[in-house]
Amino acid sequence: MKFGFLGSGQMAEAILSGMLQSELASPDEVIACDTSARRLEHMRSAYAVATTACATEMVPSCDVIILAVKPQVIEEVLGAVRDLFTEEQLVVSIAAGKKLEFLRQQCGTQPRLCRVMPNLALMVREGMTAFCMEDDALNEDRELIAQIFGSSGAVLELDEQHFDAVTALSGSGPAFVAYLLGALVDGAIKLGLPHEAARLLAEQTVIGTGIALQESGDNVGDFIGAVCSPQGTTEAGMKVLWNSDVHESLEKTLAAAARRSRELS
Numbered sequence: 001m002k003f004g005f006l007g008s009g010q011m012a013e014a015i016l017s018g019m020l021q022s023e024l025a026s027p028d029e030v031i032a033c034d035t036s037a038r039r040l041e042h043m044r045s046a047y048a049v050a051t052t053a054c055a056t057e058m059v060p061s062c063d064v065i066i067l068a069v070k071p072q073v074i075e076e077v078l079g080a081v082r083d084l085f086t087e088e089q090l091v092v093s094i095a096a097g098k099k100l101e102f103l104r105q106q107c108g109t110q111p112r113l114c115r116v117m118p119n120l121a122l123m124v125r126e127g128m129t130a131f132c133m134e135d136d137a138l139n140e141d142r143e144l145i146a147q148i149f150g151s152s153g154a155v156l157e158l159d160e161q162h163f164d165a166v167t168a169l170s171g172s173g174p175a176f177v178a179y180l181l182g183a184l185v186d187g188a189i190k191l192g193l194p195h196e197a198a199r200l201l202a203e204q205t206v207i208g209t210g211i212a213l214q215e216s217g218d219n220v221g222d223f224i225g226a227v228c229s230p231q232g233t234t235e236a237g238m239k240v241l242w243n244s245d246v247h248e249s250l251e252k253t254l255a256a257a258a259r260r261s262r263e264l265s
């Protein structure tokens with residue numbers, strides 16, 4: 001099977017890297033296309049894949065086309081290749097905010113379509129990817145999407161109506177979690193910890209907490225309760241959080257990101 005990346009920036013690279021590491025594809029089954037000569041040189045030297053600056057040259061030779069350019073240039077990019085698509089091809093868009101209906105208009109009637117919202121944690125194979133497909137989608141396409149993105153993390157099929165929320169939570173979420181982590185590091189430095197130690201402690205605490213919650217399936221409140229001993233240190237810290245507006249601010253953060261996703265579409 002031949003995979004083509006239409007746009008070969010940081011997300012395309014994260015997806016490609018997972019596909020190669022999991023041996024879902026070999027380098028000779030991949031073509032990377034980009035307008036940036038620097039990106040093409042990087043994709044060639046780091047992953048030994050074929051490259052081209054010409055989308056019209058790449059598209060006819062691919063079974064699966066992963067559309068990984070910025071949302072602002074999608075119309076221009078698809079406009080140039082739309083007449084080349086066939087019904088044997090699957091177009092997978094990772095563009096934030098671009099709906100299946102819009103993609104169908106831009107791609108024409110021929111190719112099969114999938115809309116995907118991955119996140120940057122694909123880079124370390126701990127990504128979260130949600131996808132949706134049209135009503136008449138083929139199960140073999142579903143399975144392929146689960147394999148492509150499952151090679152770099154978890155995958156979930158969801159109704160498209162949830163995609164603004166998905167974009168806010170897991171798409172933009174790594175930035176929000178990094179912000180919180182940064183605040184924990186700053187607080188630890190004020191307590192006298194060296195910067196490097198504070199980073200490591202904070203990072204491992206965030207990673208471990210996520211895994212522990214996921215593996216136990218515990219309710220978040222119960223989990224917090226299990227860490228808090230009566231009148232202990234965690235409870236002293238939690239009282240500050242419970243009396244603050246951090247919870248409300250995070251809800252507003254997600255609402256703003258979801259609103260922006262709606263505007264983009």
Ligand SMILES: NC(=O)c1ccc[n+]([C@@H]2O[C@H](COP(=O)([O-])OP(=O)(O)OC[C@H]3O[C@@H](n4cnc5c(N)ncnc54)[C@H](OP(=O)(O)O)[C@@H]3O)[C@@H](O)[C@H]2O)c1
Pocket residue numbers: 006007008009010011012033034035036039055068069070071073076077094095096117118119120171
């Ligand atoms: N970054 C995230 O966390 C994230 C998460 C979820 C979804 N996404 C989605 O992923 C997509 C890609 O994001 P990204 O962060 O990977 O962006 P990126 O690093 O900027 O990659 C996009 C690449 O496409 C190239 N390009 C521009 N016009 C092109 C054209 N006409 N033909 C071929 N290539 C072209 C760009 O080159 P130039 O730089 O020279 O313009 C750039 O190398 C976006 O649609 C975004 O919404 C991103």
